[in-house]
Amino acid sequence: MLQDGTYAEYMCRTETKRQIGRPDLQADASIILDSYQLTLSPMTLEDIPKLHELSIGVNWPHRPHDWALLIQLGNGYVARDEIGRVAGSAMWFPMGSHRASVAMVITSPRFQDHGAGSWLMGHILRETGSREKILNATKAAYRLYISLGFTPLKTVFQQNGVAVRVPDAPDTATPMRAEHRDEIVRLDANAYGADRGHIFERLFQVSQGTVIERGGRLVGFALCREFGRGRQMGPVVAETEEDAIALIHPFVKEYKDTFLRMDTRATDGPLRTYLTEAGIVLYDTVTTMTRDFAGAAAFIEKDGPITFGLVNQALG
Known part of the structure; x- marks a missing residue:
């Protein structure tokens, strides 16, 4: 099993895969929120330490090796401010050729009331196109997903x-x-x-x-x-x-x-x-x-x- 702090081998195995078929970021890959300029970039395994800090900040339990597994399996974006601090993340996972699971949509608390989540989701929705989309919404994110056209289905x-x-x-x-x-x-x-x-x-x-x-x-x-x-x-x-x-x-x-x-x-x-x-x-x-x-x-x-x-x- 992959243990905390031992994802270097994962990085060697998967980074080549992560560079293949990555769509170009849209023209609006940056945004100004509350005087901060945020810029999107594709998520890589090198981002794990800062992503781990981000998830800890919203009380999610993911450890570094949990992030490593998800990054290997999915496609994601990282939002950074002008000095390189990670301010948000969003991922989607292909499920067959027709479905996408959307997840790991996290925004730093200081940006949560300024549209960062909607901006991140806009990129995910464009990238997933016509695929069926499914996600599991926290209580905090529920209204965001309703505003983006998602329909509640079942409680987990x-x-x-x-x-x-x-x-x-x-x-x-x-x-x-x-x-x-x-x-x-x-x-x-x-x-x-x-x-x-x-x-x-x-x-x-x-x-x-x-x-x-x-x-x-x-x-x-x-x-x-x-x-x-x-x-x-x-x-x-x-x-x-x-x-x-x-x-x-x-x-x-x-x-x-x-x-x-x-x-x-x-x-x-x-x-x-x-x-x-x-x-x-x-x-x-x-x-x-x-x-x-x-x-x-x-x-x-x-x-x-x-x-x-x-x-x-x-x-x-």
């Missing part, structure tokens, strides 16, 4: 905390093996509605996993990796909440007395009851919102495998 419940107990659960999940990977990507595409194979290529490198198989086929999986204050359980894809519980149960057992997090759209029911009993309690909510997404309702309410746990709020 951020459950986290130290796992102080291991509630009873079925022992039907088994450890993920290398030969499961292709099936996992296919099952996720069925649940998510887009091929996220490039996301999983990296997730598999930094995650452990569990699966459930029935009748010779894979019917559910869960991944768990280091993130933020501890570990994130996600994505979790299953056909029922009971299977979702069985998939995360080995992680709760292994990482008892560790800070665990799961972002889920499941409403009150067995899954969230299990998490709460374990000590992984409701901390906050965000709102999944969409734009240019005609099939948004079907994305959430569908038959077959369901995404019970998000990769994280950035990647969905």
Whole structure:
């Protein structure tokens, strides 16, 4: 796994990729806000120390290696003032050929009331073009996204905390093996509605996993990796909440007395009851919102495998 302060290898592997296919910045790549001139530039891994400071400033939990993973997987902008201080960020992640997940839209507190978020989002919206757009809006950013034409779709419940107990659960999940990977990507595409194979290529490198198989086929999986204050359980894809519980149960057992997090759209029911009993309690909510997404309702309410746990709020 990639640890804090050890993203140099990531930089060597990925910087060439980051320079290919990068659209030119628009003519309005600078703006004057509250007497400060801000300028946009493409986000790179060298920006991580300052991006980490930016996310700490708004109480987001991302550590340097969390930023490294996101920068490798997505496309982003950094806003800087005249003396090089990072004043904002925005990213988008391609999900197949037709969808984009928008995330990591952060503005320094001193610019939050001066239009910096709208300016950053303008570049993201131009770059994503006609793609279906999906994001998870914090309460602070909700009105901004409404003003930009996004429509609320579903609440995401951020459950986290130290796992102080291991509630009873079925022992039907088994450890993920290398030969499961292709099936996992296919099952996720069925649940998510887009091929996220490039996301999983990296997730598999930094995650452990569990699966459930029935009748010779894979019917559910869960991944768990280091993130933020501890570990994130996600994505979790299953056909029922009971299977979702069985998939995360080995992680709760292994990482008892560790800070665990799961972002889920499941409403009150067995899954969230299990998490709460374990000590992984409701901390906050965000709102999944969409734009240019005609099939948004079907994305959430569908038959077959369901995404019970998000990769994280950035990647969905």
